[in-house]
Every structure is written in structure tokens, then in C-alpha cells.
Amino acid sequence: MxxxxxxxxxxxxxxxxxxxxxxxxxxxxxxxxxxxxxxxxxxxxxxxxxxxxxxxxxxxxxxxxxxxxxxxxxxxxxxxxxxxxxxxxxxxxxxxxxxxxxxxxxxxxxxxxxxxxxxxxxxxxxxxxxxxxxRPASSVSELPRETLLMRLEGSGQTSQVTFASVGTPTLVNVWATWCPPCRLEMPLLTDFARQGYPVAFIDSRESPATVRNFMSQIGFSGTSFIDRGEVERALGIVGFPTTLLVGADGKVLERHFGPLDRAQLTALFARNNVSPK
Incomplete structure (x- = not known):
């Protein structure tokens, strides 16, 4: 930077x-x-x-x-x-x-x-x-596997894990509940997640109660994650939402700043041959 x-x-x-x-x-x-x-x-x-x-x-x-x-x-x-x-x-x-x-x-x-x-x-x-x-080229080429995250289960239980537990391939979405564009795209992303597409939601620095309440409001009961700042630094995040598609080998295939719509998200998965599990 x-x-x-x-x-x-x-x-x-x-x-x-x-x-x-x-x-x-x-x-x-x-x-x-x-x-x-x-x-x-x-x-x-x-x-x-x-x-x-x-x-x-x-x-x-x-x-x-x-x-x-x-x-x-x-x-x-x-x-x-x-x-x-x-x-x-x-x-x-x-x-x-x-x-x-x-x-x-x-x-x-x-x-x-x-x-x-x-x-x-x-x-x-x-x-x-x-x-x-x-514009500067991205210096992030692969998933920072050892970076720490808080794992938030749908039941409300939390645990500390590393980024490696997110799994690959996956769409990594870094967001926050106070971010209007994030809230704009969240129903779409959760819909794709429910269809079986690999989507990892990583909230930025908010409390488990805040994240859990928001996810409950939009009807998502799956697992999400909370970052305390380490992931943002490792991935070079400067604004929300930022979305990265990570391949099976842990390499970052694409990154997108700003909200995605249905057409963009469909095309993103299709051109990288990522299908529902």
C-alpha cells in the first residue's frame, strides 16, 4: 500500500x-x-x-x-x-x-x-x-491459514480457530452489520450458502451477540466467523464488503470490493468451476 x-x-x-x-x-x-x-x-x-x-x-x-x-x-x-x-x-x-x-x-x-x-x-x-x-497489485496470493478467528455456531457457541478451519474452496466474505452495502448483499449470500455453495462469513470486530442477532434476523442459522483485526491485515482489507474466492489449493482466485448481485455471484462461481456441495 x-x-x-x-x-x-x-x-x-x-x-x-x-x-x-x-x-x-x-x-x-x-x-x-x-x-x-x-x-x-x-x-x-x-x-x-x-x-x-x-x-x-x-x-x-x-x-x-x-x-x-x-x-x-x-x-x-x-x-x-x-x-x-x-x-x-x-x-x-x-x-x-x-x-x-x-x-x-x-x-x-x-x-x-x-x-x-x-x-x-x-x-x-x-x-x-x-x-x-x-493501482497496486494484490500482495495476497493465498489463504492465511494460521490467522486466528472466532467461530460462531448457529446455537451461539463460540470457539477460537485458525483460518484453515474455513476450508477450501470457499467464498470468503468480510463484512460488518453496520455496513449498508454488506446488509444489501447478505440475503443473497446466505441464499447461496443454503443452496450448498461454500461461503464463509467473516464479521469484522463485532460481538458474537451482534452477529448472531443479525444472522437470526435474515434467517441464517449456519456457522460464521468473527475477526479481531488479524484477517483484515492479512488480506489487505480496507473497506466492506470485500469478497475473495479461494480455490481448493488455498490460492486466491479472485477478489471483489463492494456488494455482489445475483448475476455477478453466479458468474463468479461458474467461471471458477465452483458448484454446491
Missing amino acids: IAIKDMMFTTDALKLGSFVMDWYRVAFILGAAVFTYLAGRRGGRQEQAAWWALLAALLAGRLGYLFSYRSDLSGLGTGNLLRALLDLRTGGFAWTWALPAAVLTAGLVARRAAVGLLAPLLGALAIGLVPLLL
């Missing part, structure tokens, strides 16, 4: 004091700011077209992503689908839908003047890629 005063560059995110933002959002926001600034300097139709194109890209990108995973989202209902579309916290974006929508919108709004947006677009892409190219 590289710290500059209150700014920290980590594998998963840019951290400014207590504020944490993943690198893809940093890249998108930076690129969007550059695009609209450069287009704004041109004024007239080009400035107006830039804002409409940005809005069209956001909506089309989300719609395309949800459409790609429509079979996994078919049971959500209209209201939940709308919330899934608007809730950008969960990520998920289809550039193959977003870029054509942006180009078409710019053409409709600015018409012949739309070609003048090419330079702002190229500038935005160049600047937006910088955070993704410069």
Missing part, C-alpha cells in the same frame, strides 16, 4: 480518510468529468450532447448488464428489477450497450456537430484508464 497523507492507494480501492471508492468507479467518474469538461469548453450542442450521451451510457450499460443475466433475475419482480437498475452500488455494466447508446444519443442531439465530441471522448478514455493502470 502507498500512503500519501490521508490518501491511500490499495489493491481494491482509493481510500481518502474514511471514504473508500473502488478503482472502476474512480476511473468512470474521472473519465466522465474530463469528457464533460472538454465538451463544455466547446459549448452549444456539443456540451448538451455530452451530458445526454453520458446519461444514455449509464442507463444502457445497466440495462444491458441486467438483460445479459435476465434468467438469474427473472424472479425479482418489476419493483426489484427497477431498484437493481438504479442501484449503482452493486456494479455491473455492459460497455457493448453503453457505447452505442452514447454515440447514437450524441448524434441525435448534436447531429453533424457530434464529430466534435471525438476529441473529448479520447481524452476521457486516456485519463480514465490511468487509475486502473496505476
